[in-house]
Amino acid sequence: MSMSREQLEQAAKAWWYYTVELAPGLIAPGSYPTDFPYMPRMLMRNAHLHGQDCLDLGTMEGVIPVLMHRKGAKRIVAADAVPHCADKMALLQNVYGASWDFREIGLMYELSQKLAADGMFDYVNLSGVLYHVFSPMHTLASARPLVKKNGLFMLSTNVVNEQSDLMHFNTAGKLQTEPNTFWYPSIPLLEYMLRYFNFAPIDCLYSRHPSNSPLHVAGKECGFISIVCRAVDPGTALPPGDSWGRHSMLGSWEYVGLSKQNHDPALPPSTIGYDLPESLQAMVAQKGAIDLHLAVNELGRRVERAKRVEDTYLLRLMDES
Numbered sequence: 001m002s003m004s005r006e007q008l009e010q011a012a013k014a015w016w017y018y019t020v021e022l023a024p025g026l027i028a029p030g031s032y033p034t035d036f037p038y039m040p041r042m043l044m045r046n047a048h049l050h051g052q053d054c055l056d057l058g059t060m061e062g063v064i065p066v067l068m069h070r071k072g073a074k075r076i077v078a079a080d081a082v083p084h085c086a087d088k089m090a091l092l093q094n095v096y097g098a099s100w101d102f103r104e105i106g107l108m109y110e111l112s113q114k115l116a117a118d119g120m121f122d123y124v125n126l127s128g129v130l131y132h133v134f135s136p137m138h139t140l141a142s143a144r145p146l147v148k149k150n151g152l153f154m155l156s157t158n159v160v161n162e163q164s165d166l167m168h169f170n171t172a173g174k175l176q177t178e179p180n181t182f183w184y185p186s187i188p189l190l191e192y193m194l195r196y197f198n199f200a201p202i203d204c205l206y207s208r209h210p211s212n213s214p215l216h217v218a219g220k221e222c223g224f225i226s227i228v229c230r231a232v233d234p235g236t237a238l239p240p241g242d243s244w245g246r247h248s249m250l251g252s253w254e255y256v257g258l259s260k261q262n263h264d265p266a267l268p269p270s271t272i273g274y275d276l277p278e279s280l281q282a283m284v285a286q287k288g289a290i291d292l293h294l295a296v297n298e299l300g301r302r303v304e305r306a307k308r309v310e311d312t313y314l315l316r317l318m319d320e321s
């Protein structure tokens, strides 16, 4: 059902997370500055979503599902803890002629059980959620079974850019005053967690938080990272000498109980493609994965301000990804 200009003007006055064009020239302003880069969008552009099964976890108003639709996804499921953006999501589906199924999934744990009826996906996005959960490992553990073998997983979260295997806690709001924010892992620790859950990182983008922000870990650089991973066979993403990791994957009660991955060789692998940036191609060809700290700090996978509108949080009616 098409809406009148008056109805759309009214809708544009609501609070929006994303900035969205609701009719030619009618923009509902969102929560981010106009040149703020939306890195999950920038990376998803490299994924060949045409004909693929796609899932967006923590979808808000559904801008990622609109972009998945534009890229020709075959099936789109969008999930969120609660349907707090249901009306705006319905509006975007209407205005953008896109459709997807919404699932209310509560807290971001036991995801594969909660979404069991939806099967597995070629592309799963988990962006802007991991710093909101008490247990990032539990969330990753439960998301992993949703991704088909050789499928892609995109993770975006806040990190500390340091060579360590530490995770920093938002004690007394020192990282963010937002009350729903808990952990910033170091980049290498986040990479280890991904590899432990059989995700091989193949691309990333990083944007540092302003150094004059009062909210940071003293003396350390914090930022936001988006990472694209391939879902690989058990243990193959871990460093060759890491026997602890392999034993833990096979025998720890937490791994076995919280990450019920199906590695049945009879399951058809995903055929989803991804266009790697030139700077990472050699590393991925040689090692099957990238070193995230190296990619961020030495191989130029950094973004400051967005140079193009289509790299921001603004969704326009013109058909751009």
Ligand SMILES: C[S@@+](CC[C@H](N)C(=O)[O-])C[C@H]1O[C@@H](n2cnc3c(N)ncnc32)[C@H](O)[C@@H]1O
Pocket: 040, 057, 058, 059, 060, 080, 081, 082, 106, 107, 108, 126, 127, 128, 129, 132, 133, 156, 180
């Ligand atoms: C910052 S928004 C990110 C939106 C979107 N994924 C993106 O990257 O643009 C956080 C999302 O996570 C959900 N969320 C926040 N805290 C949560 C929690 N503790 N458990 C489950 N979901 C949560 C919100 O409903 C929202 O969809």
